[in-house]
Amino acid sequence: MSVPVEKWAEQVRAGDVRAISRAITAIENHQAEAEELLRRLFAETGRAYLTGVTGTPGTGKSTLVDRLAAYYRKRQKAVGVIAVDPTSPYTGGAILGDRIRMQSHASDQGMFIRSMATRGFMGGLARATAEVALLLDAAGKHEVLIETVGVGQDETDIVRLADCVLVVLVPGMGDDIQNMKAGLMEIADIFVLNKADREGAGRLEQQLKAMLSLVMPRDGWHPPVVRTVASESQGIESLAETIGEFRKHFEASGQRERKHVEHWKRRLLELIESRLVERVLGGADGEARLAEMAKEVAERRKDPFTAVNEMLAKSGVVV
Amino acid sequence: MSVPVEKWAEQVRAGDVRAISRAITAIENHQAEAEELLRRLFAETGRAYLTGVTGTPGTGKSTLVDRLAAYYRKRQKAVGVIAVDPTSPYTGGAILGDRIRMQSHASDQGMFIRSMATRGFMGGLARATAEVALLLDAAGKHEVLIETVGVGQDETDIVRLADCVLVVLVPGMGDDIQNMKAGLMEIADIFVLNKADREGAGRLEQQLKAMLSLVMPRDGWHPPVVRTVASESQGIESLAETIGEFRKHFEASGQRERKHVEHWKRRLLELIESRLVERVLGGADGEARLAEMAKEVAERRKDPFTAVNEMLAKSGVVV
Numbered sequence: 001m002s003v004p005v006e007k008w009a010e011q012v013r014a015g016d017v018r019a020i021s022r023a024i025t026a027i028e029n030h031q032a033e034a035e036e037l038l039r040r041l042f043a044e045t046g047r048a049y050l051t052g053v054t055g056t057p058g059t060g061k062s063t064l065v066d067r068l069a070a071y072y073r074k075r076q077k078a079v080g081v082i083a084v085d086p087t088s089p090y091t092g093g094a095i096l097g098d099r100i101r102m103q104s105h106a107s108d109q110g111m112f113i114r115s116m117a118t119r120g121f122m123g124g125l126a127r128a129t130a131e132v133a134l135l136l137d138a139a140g141k142h143e144v145l146i147e148t149v150g151v152g153q154d155e156t157d158i159v160r161l162a163d164c165v166l167v168v169l170v171p172g173m174g175d176d177i178q179n180m181k182a183g184l185m186e187i188a189d190i191f192v193l194n195k196a197d198r199e200g201a202g203r204l205e206q207q208l209k210a211m212l213s214l215v216m217p218r219d220g221w222h223p224p225v226v227r228t229v230a231s232e233s234q235g236i237e238s239l240a241e242t243i244g245e246f247r248k249h250f251e252a253s254g255q256r257e258r259k260h261v262e263h264w265k266r267r268l269l270e271l272i273e274s275r276l277v278e279r280v281l282g283g284a285d286g287e288a289r290l291a292e293m294a295k296e297v298a299e300r301r302k303d304p305f306t307a308v309n310e311m312l313a314k315s316g317v318v319v
Numbered sequence: 320m321s322v323p324v325e326k327w328a329e330q331v332r333a334g335d336v337r338a339i340s341r342a343i344t345a346i347e348n349h350q351a352e353a354e355e356l357l358r359r360l361f362a363e364t365g366r367a368y369l370t371g372v373t374g375t376p377g378t379g380k381s382t383l384v385d386r387l388a389a390y391y392r393k394r395q396k397a398v399g400v401i402a403v404d405p406t407s408p409y410t411g412g413a414i415l416g417d418r419i420r421m422q423s424h425a426s427d428q429g430m431f432i433r434s435m436a437t438r439g440f441m442g443g444l445a446r447a448t449a450e451v452a453l454l455l456d457a458a459g460k461h462e463v464l465i466e467t468v469g470v471g472q473d474e475t476d477i478v479r480l481a482d483c484v485l486v487v488l489v490p491g492m493g494d495d496i497q498n499m500k501a502g503l504m505e506i507a508d509i510f511v512l513n514k515a516d517r518e519g520a521g522r523l524e525q526q527l528k529a530m531l532s533l534v535m536p537r538d539g540w541h542p543p544v545v546r547t548v549a550s551e552s553q554g555i556e557s558l559a560e561t562i563g564e565f566r567k568h569f570e571a572s573g574q575r576e577r578k579h580v581e582h583w584k585r586r587l588l589e590l591i592e593s594r595l596v597e598r599v600l601g602g603a604d605g606e607a608r609l610a611e612m613a614k615e616v617a618e619r620r621k622d623p624f625t626a627v628n629e630m631l632a633k634s635g636v637v638v
Binding site: 035039042045257264265269271272275276277280281290291293297298303304305306307308311312 | 364
């Protein structure tokens, strides 16, 4: 690294786009400097408001995020967008999407957009997303929008980062409320009924409200349903206001602190895991030793529990 | 435990349903006896053929698995079914489903069905599913069917256990091939076009084949498309034969050994992680210490990296 970490941190604090981009790459590659950088920036984080946006493909999440970002920019808020697609093994589409999205904000220094589309980041996509969110927070972004596809464990881990979670649905996509994954109901703070000019919007809203009426409110909050037509910029202001209401409610109820402590419990646990595994499997021959053990186990020459105990004993980690 | 582990293992080997059920509960609860039991049974595993079945809700996976199981039973194969739904926070539905499914096989000792529907098993659902598959393998099941919903990371981890992965699609569910998650294409060894008597089956098959023609075969295998109407038991024999062909191809290509070594690399890594974390956070006050640290970090009194280093240093694990 040609730039010393303290200077790099200074550039990030000033919102320098190239410094931020370089930091994200370092985070993705799990480089030691990324940790050093985040360590220095950490005290200045915790100010940004994180909004997670999730929904199946075709619901218009990207357009919605784009319009929400534009809304915040008009109100002089600095905005960061992290678009995560853990199901995509290719970055091509995401990069193309970035370019298209970037164009409309190209000259805007208060807007930062980044896609994270590949699996297999060292240490996991959720960790990398969380660290990028911290970075954008330290870079002075007021609003950080985290967009992710679907509701697998990965995505759930990602949206859990957010202070407020939007679940986007559209009429007539065949995902009847009955078939809707239970996971979605659990994580939604606000439902967005996008493409609300389509046939079936009224029916979907009715179904949704009927289902929501059966669910206990969490900390006094009943997830509302907001209608939008993101492609026409309709309903965006109303959505932003609803996010604002949730934020107020959330902060008043003391839920924010509790959620943040829960969040950091998970994060610390993940950090502990990766530290320890690096200790046992680090070094040039770590991967080879693991492969050798796996072969012995696959051939039933050794059981997995004995294999692991032997690896731990040899690694010098006292267990 | 009233029964000594060696006797318990003996009962599992003999296919005793109550012994198997008790072992699954021990696995789910991450009890020490489960490990002791699996250690004893391990040498006798590796014989069962594992078929994973995945697809979005409403594709008729359960019926398909049920009919496939019945097909194997008619041919005197002992069958185990593990139905996993990581998105369901409730076990109610799954248990009800089990009962309904059990009824048709109630008096059949060669058939074992178990649902695993809750998140938050100690050590993860993928780990628990993998250990239950080992157990059923040791219990002499020839065919183990693992049924799971969707394609999140959790589900991907689960189906990766399988020797053969079926992806189930149905016509007219709005999931156009274009919207189909890339993850599904990657993991499918065989596509099942279920409810093939519905309108749109031909179009879906065409789309699927067009898409498959663009994909490189893996180890010389082109994922075929098999049409079924599971509710009418149509196409089940043809599907079972295709699974048999894949098995032959798979074993001839040497892919099986390679896949098993990869599988055990992941499993050993997970075991290492959970062992080490238990060491650092085990004991009566482990959870409390983690919560305390998380609070300090959430309040920005300490950065997460320093917090983790301190916890590791105190734990006696040499890092």
